[in-house]
């Protein structure tokens with residue numbers, strides 16, 4: 287069993303991005319600027335956004351954190367999104383999800399200028415991904431593909447089973463893995479899929495992204511499978527400074543001994559997600575995907 291070192295790979299890419307940023311600045315351009323909108327005080331979201339901001343600082347990007355209370359009006363959020371769309375000083379921005387129930391998340395996502403949508407959640411970016419056109423690719427699926435590449439894991443013709451059909455992970459990942467050049471055979475399982483255990487047992491690669499702590503058990507995994515764990519459910523843990531620990535979707539202790547490769551939580555997919563967002567922000571600043 288080989289542990290996939292997302293943290294280590296993300297660190298290598300972090301150094302590369304830092305150098306690329308330095309070059310940009312030396313050439314006379316402003317450093318990339320990422321803005322993040324955070325609504326409310328959800329523990330997980332606060333930590334994720336704070337990690338994104340810290341990463342910006344560590345690689346020489348500019349960053350802005352825009353915070354709102356949980357009761358912010360949808361109109362105010364829309365106004366702010368339009369302001370960020372029109373702020374030529376901001377290269378890209380994200381609105382951290384989930385949003386409170388009284389806010390129409392899809393409406394907010396669609397209000398974001400797709401050319402600044404470094405999360406890749408706007409229907410134009412998702413549609414272009416679907417069509418195999420240049421676009422901002424959502425950070426978690428992009429990070430997973432990068433991890434597989436780093437370990438030279440060939441997915442051509444492989445049976446890939448994705449657990450979860452979210453717009454953020456499951457659906458875009460399915461598209462990436464089945465694209466020409468990647469060439470995997472993809473199965474997407476969700477809450478209404480019968481016999482998930484049986485489907486998983488036939489998989490060469492399992493990507494668990496359902497947000498249910500330790501959902502994937504040893505008996506659902508064949509010997510020699512590759513397991514990628516996207517889960518990050520915060521569970522109370524008084525021994526941690528933050529008051530919680532992140533729990534993956536995989537029963538790691540029992541699944542790991544059967545695997546050829548497996549990602550840990552934390553230190554697997556998570557760091558790759560943040561670094562992929564930074565890559566998208568650099569691409570936005572350099573106008574690599576959309577010229578104007």
Ligand code: GUN
Nearest residue numbers: 380381382383384405425
């Ligand atoms: N919530 C969970 N993952 C993400 C992400 O990648 N981006 C945003 N904006 N919200 C999230």
